[in-house]
Amino acid sequence: MATSATKTGCCVVGGGPAGVVLGLILARAGVRTTVLEKHGDFLRDFRGDTVHASTLTLLDELGLGDQFAAIPPRWIERARVQYDSGTYSFGDLTRLPGRHKHIGLVPQWDFLNVVADASRREPSYELIMSAEITDLLWNGQRVSGVSYVQDGQTQTTGS
Ligand SMILES: Cc1cc2nc3c(=O)[nH]c(=O)nc-3n(C[C@H](O)[C@H](O)[C@H](O)COP(=O)(O)OP(=O)(O)OC[C@H]3O[C@@H](n4cnc5c(N)ncnc54)[C@H](O)[C@@H]3O)c2cc1C
Numbered sequence: 001m002a003t004s005a006t007k008t009g010c011c012v013v014g015g016g017p018a019g020v021v022l023g024l025i026l027a028r029a030g031v032r033t034t035v036l037e038k039h040g041d042f043l044r045d046f047r048g049d050t051v052h053a054s055t056l057t058l059l060d061e062l063g064l065g066d067q068f069a070a071i072p073p074r075w076i077e078r079a080r081v082q083y084d085s086g087t088y089s090f091g092d093l094t095r096l097p098g099r100h101k102h103i104g105l106v107p108q109w110d111f112l113n114v115v116a117d118a119s120r121r122e123p124s125y126e127l128i129m130s131a132e133i134t135d136l137l138w139n140g141q142r143v144s145g146v147s148y149v150q151d152g153q154t155q156t157t158g159s
Contacts, residue, residue, distance in 0.1 A: 005156045008034040008126070011146050013133045015042065017108070020115040020127075024062065027125035034157050035119070036148055038132035042109035042116070049107050050076075053093065053100040059114075060099070067114045073104030131155075 010026055012019045015037030023035040051059075051073065059065045079091035094101040119125045130150050137145035137158045145158010 003153045003155060006034075007159065008032050008145070008157050009124075009159060010034070011036060011157060013146060015039075015112065015116070015127065015129070016047075017112065017115075020112055020119065021058075021062075023125060023127070024115055024119040024122070027119060027122035030124060032124045033122075034126045034128060036128045036131040036133055036146065036157075038130070040130045042112040044109075047108040049105050051104040051106060051111055053096050053098060053103060056100040056104060057098055062115075062118070064114055064118055067118070068104070068106075068111070071106050071110050071114070073106040075102045075104060077102045128157075 009032035012023045012026070012033060012035040015023075015035050019035055019037070023033050026033040051068070056065065056068070059068045077093050078089050079093075080087050080089050093103060116127055119127060128148075128150065131148040132150075133146045133148045134154070135147045136143050137147060137156060139159075145156055147154055147156045149155075
């Protein structure tokens with residue numbers, strides 16, 4: 001039995017890269033959006049640390065390039081391998097098309113925090129942490145929301 005029920009326009013389940021970016025785009029499009037993430041923060045299992053040139057371009061398009069650069073990442077332009085016989089370059093990212101001719105090295109949670117911080121500034125956006133989705137709500141054959149557990153309480157959000 002749900003202890004509280006809130007209204008939203010769109011539920012995004014999971015605050016990984018896909019969920020936080022989708023949440024930002026939907027909120028900026030004026031959709032009342034709720035992103036629900038089961039963990040209490042983004043500091044969890046290792047998920048890699050390379051932010052590729054195409055993602056850097058996406059961040060520019062979202063207007064977040066400067067915030068990301070301010071973390072700051074470690075910029076990598078070339079990959080090298082060291083053998084006894086010497087050091088050899090095998091990847092030259094400066095030849096990539098577009099503005100970003102490098103990759104950025106940052107923990108994934110720093111990337112997620114940049115996007116989530118921007119999302120929180122959107123009036124139609126809500127990020128609920130420590131919220132584990134346990135079920136879907138149905139209205140006939142249409143999914144109309146989710147139920148989730150937060151602090152041991154079952155709650156619902158949807159349309
Ligand atoms: C070891 C490793 C190294 C990697 N290195 C890189 C790298 O260097 N560069 C790179 O670009 N990519 C890397 N990746 C890939 C990258 O991590 C994934 O592509 C990316 O995380 C996928 O994003 P996502 O949002 O689709 O899913 P996820 O990141 O898996 O996010 C899903 C989210 O949903 C939440 N969730 C799950 N179930 C529920 C529920 N019931 N209720 C609420 N929330 C829920 C999870 O807690 C999670 O936060 C790596 C992956 C791994 C495993």
